[in-house]
Amino acid sequence: MISELNERSRQIFRALVEAYLAEGVPVGSKSIAAQLPAVLSSATIRNVMKDLEDMGLLYSPHTSAGRMPTQAGLRMFVDALLEVGNVTEAEAREIEAMAMARGAKPEEVLSDATSRLSGLARCAGLVLSPKQEIVLKHIEFVLISPGQALTIIVGQDGQVENRLITVPMGMTADA
Template identity: 50%
Template sequence: MAGLAVCERSFYILFMAGPNVNELSERARDVFRTVVESYLENGEPVGSRTISKMSGLSLSPASIRNVMQDLEELSLLAAPHTSAGRMPTETGLRLFVDGMMQAGRLTAAEQQAIESQSKADGPVEEAVANTTAALSGLSACAGIVHVSKREPVLNQFGFVSLSEQRALAVLVGSDGTVENRIVDLPHPVPASTLNEAANYISRRLSGLTLEQATARLQEEIGHGQAALDAAAQDLIARGLATWSRDNAARPVLIVRGQANLLDETAAADLERVRLLLGELEGKEEIAQLLDHARDARATKIFIGSENKLFSLSGSSVIAAPYHDGDGQVVGVVGVIGPTRLNYARVVPMVDFTAKTLSKLVS
């Protein structure tokens, strides 16, 4: 991983298990780093002879084997029964990520690929989803974004008759977004009532969220201040209720790029991939996992069994919060992939995407 800048430990440390980096000898650190970086690049256990040829350590294969044995006793390396080589354990990966990893920089083309999706015309939700898809493509992982529920702020409201017992409610939000919902009516409503209800909402409820608008409507009706007939009151209540129910049921987790998990290495580990794809169906559980990254100062990394949700598939999650113009966390974006991720490359991608989404929602 030549040419990479040394990580400044800005990444949030989840926990440290096993020895500290400083407790390892210089020789052990060099061998350990070589094993991990080779494994993350190739996905194969690394043997002592390979290390002696590629590392420039000036150590014999026998000396390297002795060091690797010591690292294995510290639970930092493991030897698969089918191979004489070693690979990092989850404990070893955590030690490497927190104490030894060198973080790369995104190229101008990679930055452009992410930023261009956030600037596309259309609803904010679509831009967030497209930006996450760009992250997925660049990282070769499944991209995930947890969007906080935010009620639209009313600007204008209108009703259009569709039939005697159905109307189309048109909401224009304060951010310029326009959304439509179909409202079922218990009895026919004349055009004059539709206009009366729309004018009342635009005049009296503009600038309020759906919850605030519903509360004010109930208050003014209760105090006889609404100046609306019963049909208009019912129509407004139904319109606001339809929007509130829809907003509450709106999915808050977007997953993009699951197909990236089926790469050329998947054939050798189909069971792990099958488990991971099944885990991705549990969107509520994933959302709860991402909530743990909301308070992180920067990018947070979950490796394998460190999180219960992905312990079976042995997958890793890299996630970072993004903020609105007031600095409040409004969501979390990240990726899910095998523990054999190129963390040094993917972590700055997730970090840059979070900053891009922060600009988008500010």
């Protein structure tokens, strides 16, 4: 699907998703125009947003609101547009050695790998068991103390999971 987007559509889509992830509210054309390197009118941006909506990547919660990414839009952003720095050879060897360690419990390997990868990416890491299909309704991170956060996960079915996770030192509540 990413191949169907021209460069301008990609830039607008990336700016919209990044703004949505930062603020958590629908994003309007004026906000996107302020973020783009090229000068585009709000009308041009709205036309591109309409095309992205027709492709199933965006939706508008109501007529006068900005747009938000759909689940398919977020998936495409993560798969095709999200840029995370490269893992060095030393980091890759360390992660591989940890995963291959004899006697390590799968939960410990996943937990350690998630912590390391989230530290490298400077993003929150989350591992879900493939045993069941879970549709996430809401996820929230609450900084408890330096280096530790509470993750609250709410499924579409109302199931709530709470987990304490390790976060990179120096991470602030607004990160």
